[in-house]
Amino acid sequence: MPSYSSNSRPFSGRRGALLVVAILAACALVAARLEPATPQLSGQLRASDGDSFRFGADRVRLLGIDAPELKQSCANANGAPWPCGERAREQMDILLRGQVACTQSGRDRFDRTLATCQSDGRDIGAVMVSKGLAIATDNYAGEQAAARAGRQGIWAGTFENPRQWRDRHPR
Incomplete structure (x- = not known):
């Protein structure tokens, strides 16, 4: 079984948290464009x-x-x-x-x-x-x-x- 150091996990630490937030924000923007509010x-x-x-x-x-x-x-x-x-x-x-x-x-x-x-x-x-x-x-x-x-x-x-x-x- 491979072992991971804390530096090799892509979603760990502050950098990982920022990456997750950026991905979620991008998904929200795409979803907002796909389903515009009904006027x-x-x-x-x-x-x-x-x-x-x-x-x-x-x-x-x-x-x-x-x-x-x-x-x-x-x-x-x-x-x-x-x-x-x-x-x-x-x-x-x-x-x-x-x-x-x-x-x-x-x-x-x-x-x-x-x-x-x-x-x-x-x-x-x-x-x-x-x-x-x-x-x-x-x-x-x-x-x-x-x-x-x-x-x-x-x-x-x-x-x-x-x-x-x-x-x-x-x-």
């Missing part, structure tokens, strides 16, 4: 439509969902039209009244902030999809399946996919 949004948040909103001059687009456009209509179970785009925006307005926190994930081609947001601890995208006021594009497959099975919102009748509706109604 809280407060002030005037205003829904633009069912999947985006404004925070002052900043525009935020929710990731993972696509809601009917503001002027888009859907049909209920009887085939009668209803303003699904307006209803989606109304629901977004309700959700924005809570304490909103967003995790940003870059910007889109329209220079909007892409984000996943929570209102009072509830994922806004999940709520919109579960109420049948948005379709899932990446996540929220479980919420969409439940909304569809429960014939919630747009799933109660027929609707045009928001992407296709936008293609047919360019601004």
